[in-house]
Amino acid sequence: MSKVEVIRANSDLASRKRGKEIKQLMVAAYCRVSTDSEDRLNSYKSQVSYYSDLIQKNVEWVLADIYADEAITGTQVTKREDFQRMINDCMNGDIDMVITKSISRFARNTLDTLKYVRKLKERDIAVYFEDEKINTLTMDGELLLVVLSSVAQQEVENISANVKKGLKMKMQRGELVGFQGCLGYDYHPEDKSISINEKEAEIVRYIFQRYVEGAGGSIISRELENLGYKTKRGTPTWAETTVLGIIKNEKYKGDILMGKTFTLDPISKRRLENFGEED
Structure with missing residues (x-):
């Protein structure tokens, strides 16, 4: 049997131009941490470092910017200043692709997720969710995105329900909840x-x-x-x-x-005066 020589692959695609320049995408990353504890802030810094390295290592990508919101609620995108700045930059044509860790980091509200994904898709701007491995420009339809964003929203609602249950248990034990003193x-x-x-x-x-x-x-x-x-x-x-x-x-x-007011739902965070709807 003849001796076979294996010619090893050259994975350096940067040198393979085929007579034309590789089209480079302006890529941005969005990071978010939901509390301001030291561990979360360390996580925030780690995310910024991770995405900076990830984008810079890809020869087809150019780092547009790292957008990050510290200690901002994930349920309402209007309260996330860097998120809104990122969307504005996308609309101005400064970004071709957005990378984020997961759908829940992008938005925990189904309507917000779909709204901004569609808005960016109309401009041919991709959003890539790492955990779910979803690229919004290449995925078939929106069904998967709807399902996954619904799961993320359900997670918020479950957390809210557990917090409410804990507060009610404190009230039943006679502990002060939300009271920081008053005149006298x-x-x-x-x-x-x-x-x-x-x-x-x-x-x-x-x-x-x-x-x-x-x-x-x-x-x-x-x-x-x-x-x-x-x-x-x-x-x-x-x-x-x-x-x-x-x-x-x-x-x-x-x-x-206690319980003079209550939160209607964890997404809008609208508070109403309690006329007997809650204990």
Whole structure:
């Protein structure tokens, strides 16, 4: 049998021009971390370093920019400044391709994911999701993207449900949730307790005494300003609504009512006054 010589492959495609230049794409990367803890910030820095190296090593790519939002919610793209800057640069023709780790990093809202993917696709700008290995310019249809983005949105909803459950359990144990003190009371975060602030309590007693005597909110607010009393925030101006809010606050009769408002859904984060829809 004749001796066979294997001619090893040359993987250096940069030298293979075939008489024309390789078309280089302006590639950007989008990174996001969802909290501002030290570990997450380290992760953020690692992502920036990773994508910088990845893009620079590919001879067909040119690094356009690294877009990164630190400690910004993933459910609302309007709150991510660098994301919006990236989309604007895409619309201005400065970017040919966007790389991101996963669909959930890009957006955890199905409508937002589809909206921006379609918007970029119309400009022939690809979005490549590394974990799912999806290139939006080459994939067949949008069904897979819809399914995966729906899964990412479901993850947010599950986390929200677990957080709500945890808060309700704290309320049932009598723990303070979302209360940072009010006029007449000081909040102690170390043991999550409250104590009377005697200096401010003098103002509270004056408000209730004058209200019992028949004075309205506007009269009491003017009297407080004339007496030189300051609000909890240290301002000398008193609004009628501030006075009436103190009078209506159940804490001044020894009760704490939790859950006065609730979040309608984790995507819009819209809060509503609780009229009995939630415990």
